[in-house]
Amino acid sequence: MAPATIPKTQRRVVLANRPAGEPSGQDFRVEDGPVPEPGPGQILVRAIYLSLDPYMRGRMRDVVSYAPVVQIGEVMPGGIVGEVMKSNHPNYAVGDIVEERLGWQEYGVSSGTARKIDPTLAPISTANGILGMPGLTAYFGLLEAGQPKPGDTVVVSAASGAVGQVVGQIAKLAGCRAVGIAGGPKKCAFVKDELGFDACVDYKAGGDLTAALKAACPDSIDVYFDNVGGPVTDAVFANLNFWARVAICGSISQYNTAETEFGPRTPGFFVGRRVTTRGFIVSDFLTRFPFAMARLGGWVRSGKLKYREDIVDGGISKAPEAFIGLLKGDNFGKRQVRVGPEPAGLPKF
Amino acid sequence: MAPATIPKTQRRVVLANRPAGEPSGQDFRVEDGPVPEPGPGQILVRAIYLSLDPYMRGRMRDVVSYAPVVQIGEVMPGGIVGEVMKSNHPNYAVGDIVEERLGWQEYGVSSGTARKIDPTLAPISTANGILGMPGLTAYFGLLEAGQPKPGDTVVVSAASGAVGQVVGQIAKLAGCRAVGIAGGPKKCAFVKDELGFDACVDYKAGGDLTAALKAACPDSIDVYFDNVGGPVTDAVFANLNFWARVAICGSISQYNTAETEFGPRTPGFFVGRRVTTRGFIVSDFLTRFPFAMARLGGWVRSGKLKYREDIVDGGISKAPEAFIGLLKGDNFGKRQVRVGPEPAGLPKF
Secondary structure, eight states: OOOOOOOSEEEEEEEOSOOSSSOOGGGEEEEEEEOOOOOTTOEEEEEEEEEOOTHHHHHTSSSOOSSOOOOTTSBOOOOEEEEEEEEOSTTOOTTOEEEEOOOSBSEEEESSOOEEOOTTTSOGGGGGTTTSHHHHHHHHIIIIIIOOOTTOEEEEESTTSTTHHHHHHHHHHTTOEEEEEESSHHHHHIIIIITOOSEEEETTSOSOHHHHHHHHOTTOEEEEEESSOHHHHHHHHTTEEEEEEEEEOOOGGGTTOSSOOEEEOOHHHHHHTTOEEEEOOGGGGGGGHHHHHHHHHHHHHTTSSOOOEEEEOSOGGGHHHHHHHHHHTOOOSEEEEEOSOOOTTOOOO | OOOOOOOSEEEEEEEOSOOSSSOOGGGEEEEEEEOOOOOTTOEEEEEEEEEOOTHHHHHTSSSOOSSOOOOTTSBOOOOEEEEEEEEOSTTOOTTOEEEEOOOSBSEEEESSOOEEOOTTTSOGGGGGTTTSHHHHHHHHIIIIIIOOOTTOEEEEESTTSTTHHHHHHHHHHTTOEEEEEESSHHHHHIIIIITOOSEEEETTSOSOHHHHHHHHOTTOEEEEEESSOHHHHHHHHTTEEEEEEEEEOOOHHHHTOSSOOEEEOOHHHHHHTTOEEEEOOGGGGGGGHHHHHHHHHHHHHTTSSOOOEEEEOSOGGGHHHHHHHHHHTOOOSEEEEEOSOOOTTOOOO
């Protein structure tokens, strides 16, 4: 394949202000920058799909966490699926499809850490989703932190999201009853009818969420995979079974709060029910990624795992708006931005 | 040994009212009742020491938990160390010292479940404390839920209490740095100077408890054994290390609250630090009690485990006042009530 034309400049999105609460468009700046030249051992990658994920809100805070803080003026961090445009590295050829953390920009260089993607397995965008970080998060969070047993009731919040949809389907593969929590009838219908969860509770329906969960989980909840925190999680906790496990993956309800929110203290319940909670990060399981990825890939290929993506068109400059919407839950499936076209000739699915 | 005179009637303490908040003397009633006659396979036990424990507050609530609710007019539940006065059971002889859950009364019958105590090992009152439920709670809670590793910093709240004093000493045996939290300089000095903890933080000293814990735990906190919950626990959480384990044993700060208290939501912290919390009850480890008891007994005999008891004189009618005080933390060591005299001839220690 002849190398495509590579421009001299590119567009990228940097952090302009540090928002106290909900981010707005003014907290980001779309700017022009040079297309970098790959050095020895490096490759130049053109972004095709930018992954947008809730964890990015945490990077915007000036609080040292498990990952570095984004400085004002720095390119927003994020994973992309892209095409190798130049290669000074023996493992990569021009035209290869790779996944790498290049950030919110059209072009970037990688020093041999990019993951090569097999475009014959599934659409390449899945490398940002079910066959990428979100899929691995679901796999390890559910199976390691959640420890599901056949017959367990597994509840996952943000059930139609990138991680949640995979959690419930793996729970089914593990012989569990899978119950989702999602916002609105459309998402709930998808979770139940298309992904095959046993039930889905609409947290936006109004009324008593604790009672709705009780109705959907008559044998109580053995495993809770928490993506949201806050009052939704309170309602789940009230329905936890004896010996329940809670995998704490995320808490999107808290990401935009300027001040720490307060919630009920219920330590006595955690003792009486012998609840175990475990916070985890997908990279804790790094050494086992290839194993899990092969398993996820097999399930996708055989149709045992379905997925839904929510791809926003319009290029990298749409990323701020798409991200702000994601934090509000306006995505329906794994949100990505189409930064540029797929190369011609990729298999169709 | 000739059987002692057994009266026809006895004193006992029943629940008179269900308190909404802090219990008062009027929530209990001291009354007379018959001394029961042991049936076939039963023994009659005379209480010598009544154990008072924070968990009893939970039994007074009309909420189904891991144990039955005490009904109004029923004898308050509790463990005692006592003397076998009559025996219709082949495993027990008159004069045996036993530990059994007879409740707040002077006499009761047991159907073969009483634990026989070796009075040559340690004072018989220890069967309510370090060589009883509190000691086992410390042993299993720390070692199983807490999973301490040599070099870890282990923090325990209510450090001079029945459970806390054992937790810190076992942490030392496990090669850890042991830091207590206790109320007042007298308790803190005891924890540090007599029990051999590395440090003890006085939560009543005023000032910034989070900062005081940071000073006492310069390498952060790897294991927290929580007996108290509430703001003290918040201050510990702020100092948890990556991969910390929290053994949730109790939450005495919450036992007298009429309404659920609110505290800060910090799920993001639990993810970033990969904290595991685990609620447990000592009876979860029932099958391993004999093993743990032998080990605790060996450590007590060899002087590796020290202990302090807080024995209230005046008979069973003093139990309500002694219990109300326990909930306020006015005990100094394992609180018990001396219900009746020890039999003559027990070894002295």
